[in-house]
Each structure stands twice: as C-alpha cells, then as structure tokens.
Amino acid sequence: MTEAVQAxxxxxxxxxxxxxxxxxxxxxxxxxxxxxxxxxxxxxALADLQIEAAIIDVASYGGDSPALARRLKTACAPRRLPVxxxxxxxxxxxxxxxxxxxxxxxxxxxxxLRLETLVRTAVAEEEFELRLDTFADRGRRLDMPxxxxxxxxxxxxxxxxxxFLALSNALxxxxxxxxxxxxxxxxxxxxxxxxxxAVVLWAGDNSHEALSIAAGMRRNTRLYHxxxxxxxxxxxxxxxxxxxxxxxxxxxxxxxPEVETAKQxxxxxxxxxxxxxxxxxxxKARSSGLMDAATGLFTRDLFAAHLARLAQAAxxxxxxxxxxxxxxxxRPEVLAARANGWLxxxxxxxxxxxxxxxxxxxxxxxxxxxxxxxxxxxxxxGAARGAGERIAAVIGCTAFEAGEGKPxxxxxxDIGVAEVNGAESVGRALEQAAARADTRQAG
Numbered sequence: 491m492t493e494a495v496q497a498x499x500x501x502x503x504x505x506x507x508x509x510x511x512x513x514x515x516x517x518x519x520x521x522x523x524x525x526x527x528x529x530x531x532x533x534x535a536l537a538d539l540q541i542e543a544a545i546i547d548v549a550s551y552g553g554d555s556p557a558l559a560r561r562l563k564t565a566c567a568p569r570r571l572p573v574x575x576x577x578x579x580x581x582x583x584x585x586x587x588x589x590x591x592x593x594x595x596x597x598x599x600x601x602x603l604r605l606e607t608l609v610r611t612a613v614a615e616e617e618f619e620l621r622l623d624t625f626a627d628r629g630r631r632l633d634m635p636x637x638x639x640x641x642x643x644x645x646x647x648x649x650x651x652x653x654f655l656a657l658s659n660a661l662x663x664x665x666x667x668x669x670x671x672x673x674x675x676x677x678x679x680x681x682x683x684x685x686x687x688a689v690v691l692w693a694g695d696n697s698h699e700a701l702s703i704a705a706g707m708r709r710n711t712r713l714y715h716x717x718x719x720x721x722x723x724x725x726x727x728x729x730x731x732x733x734x735x736x737x738x739x740x741x742x743x744x745x746x747p748e749v750e751t752a753k754q755x756x757x758x759x760x761x762x763x764x765x766x767x768x769x770x771x772x773x774k775a776r777s778s779g780l781m782d783a784a785t786g787l788f789t790r791d792l793f794a795a796h797l798a799r800l801a802q803a804a805x806x807x808x809x810x811x812x813x814x815x816x817x818x819x820x821r822p823e824v825l826a827a828r829a830n831g832w833l834x835x836x837x838x839x840x841x842x843x844x845x846x847x848x849x850x851x852x853x854x855x856x857x858x859x860x861x862x863x864x865x866x867x868x869x870x871x872g873a874a875r876g877a878g879e880r881i882a883a884v885i886g887c888t889a890f891e892a893g894e895g896k897p898x899x900x901x902x903x904d905i906g907v908a909e910v911n912g913a914e915s916v917g918r919a920l921e922q923a924a925a926r927a928d929t930r931q932a933g
Contacts, residue, residue: 515598548577648692693722785841793855812874
C-alpha cells in the first residue's frame, strides 16, 4: 500500500518572493511543503499536519519574526519543531529564537541538508527525554553532558589566499579557534587527530580538491555530520546544486564581507555542537548496566517498556512510529553454523553491529537469541523497511568465522515491519512485524 504524501515543511511568508522558489525546489526533492501567509494559518497547519520543521521568511515579518518562531514552537509542543530563519536578522540576539539562521536566497538542496540534520536532532532530543523516564523507572539516571563552553574549533583548508586569510582572521576575532591546513593530506591528518565543529574549504582556482575533501568527509562515518562550508568565487563554474550534492553544507563567496561569512560558519558550528551533545547523551545508555551483556542492546523487557512509552509519545506528538524485526534466516550454511555453535559465537558481534548501524535516535533490542527488533521514532513503515534492509545488507557483506579449516559463513535476515498506531497496539504491531519476518522466511 502506498503511503499518503504528507507535507513535512511549513514555510511562513507573506509573499512568494522567497517562499515560491524554495517550496518548488523542496517539493521536487521530496520534502513536501505547505505555505502559510500568517501566524494563524501556520498554527492551523501545525495542528493538522505532521510538520517536521518550519522556515520563516524574515523579510516578511522583520522584528516580529523571533516572536513568531517561539509561537510556532509552543504550538507544536511537546513535539520539538526546528525553525529556520531565512534572511537578515536585525540583532544577533534574535538568532537565539531559531535553530538555524541562513541568508536568502536559500537553495533547496542546501535547505534539505540542513532540514535533515535539524529534524534528526529534534527527534533525538525527544528520544533522550523518553529514555530519561524509562531508565529512571529502573533506578538509573541519564544526564545530558555538560555544555561544551570551549571556543568553536574550525579547520580552514586551502591555499593561503588573501580572501581566505581574511576569513580566518574574522573567525578568530569571533572567538573561534582556527587551524589552517594547506593540503588535503594535512587536512585529513587534522580531522583524524582531533574533533572540529566546522570545516571551511577554499575553492580558489582548484575547486575539485575542495569538493573531493567534502565528499571524503561524507564517506567517513565519524566525519559524516561535520559541516563543511565551501568558500568559492561567484564566477566559479561549479554550480550550487553540484556543491551541495557533493557533500558541502553551505556556500559562501569572497565577495561577501568576511564578518558575514564568519557568522555563517559559527552558526554551522553551533548547530553541530548541539547535535553532538545529544548523540553523546543517548550513547550513555550503553553504560547504564541495563543492556544485554553480550550485544550492548536493549534487553527484551527494557525494550518493551520503552516501546510503550514511545507509542504514547508518538500519539501526543503526532509523529509516526514503526517497529522492525530482524530474524536470522535459515539458509543452509547458517543451519550448519548453528549446529556447530559458530552462530552463537557470532551473535554478540552481529548485535554490536546492529547497535552501530541504527540511527542514534532509534532503539535496538535483542528479543531472543537470533531475533532483533528496532523501534524507529518519527519513521513511517516504508522508511522503516528501508532501514532494516540497509542494516541486513551491511551485515550480509560480513564474513563470520567458522571452525578451524572451515570457510567463513555469512548471515542474512528475514525482515518484518509494522507501524504502531497507538499505545494500545504496541504488542500487536510487534507481533505483526515478527509474523511478517516468518512469512518471508516461509516464502
């Protein structure tokens, strides 16, 4: 059954000067939009639709836009609503009302990259709040890590052209700690040695190297979320779309005052540091003493309790919730591995891999010896199946050791998925997902 198309982004603007091209581009990229001309229409859209983020055209509302941003967030509570400001704010203090501020015009591909990050961070923050309660019920306390008050760490990569040095100086005057790297090799040495909150890439006369570095960061799991700003001349033959699709987070031009570009970089760094803090907080659950000892995943009972809380929260927040069951399939070589005990020895590694492959906001559990389950908040059924298939594909490419002199074996999964429609249907949804995994195996 095809899932109904839902508007995901609310654009609040009095006219289509900024909103029109942005809405068209976002719709084309799969982020369906709805546009509201005023606060009351915006509140109605938030009440009726599963809106994931909002974008406010600052030029439409001027000094009233921060109050509008706070009003939208309040209308969505307890669902967390990321709000992006597009345009120039009158004072730097106004930025605190938003999750991110970007200059106009906003390229749709750039908007998608920022929306994906902000929405995931919002869902992760909601998940952390729920885990606080689940773990507290079992006498364990989770704490958000202390805020990192150190200066933002920025890596500036590229030849020391005058414009690039001017930007580095502007960043340093903003209080950031700037490290320079003149080559890609030196840059990746720095990136692997220490954490950075943002990376600035100078395109100069050789934009290919800058784009290669951005693409390389996106292929690295540890660097994947680190924002990268491409600093390129306006007459460059590289298009904005190409830059964003190659992994660049934002684009700036030397023709723009360095102070303004420095603000862009600091804004990216601030958003990334917030995202990193939430990830670290959720990862603390692994050291709580409540997890399955062999795999580090949620135990069956802990998962059941947390899933019930997730279902209740999904209803209140008007978000979808899906469960996915991954059951080791009975392929001939797996039968032999099971009979000889090799599969039992591989299960801890398999469970650990599942824990690393899920998104930080998802909950992975070991239901029984060879059956795993995922709870995926803010995820419809189709996307949940995609997540399960991605995990199964990665593990299916891994060879596990068999007995001495025996060839290694691989593990495949039968996958079942169901969407949770309410707190009372949690058990039924999990049973449906498990039954669908069995049906696939039988077929």
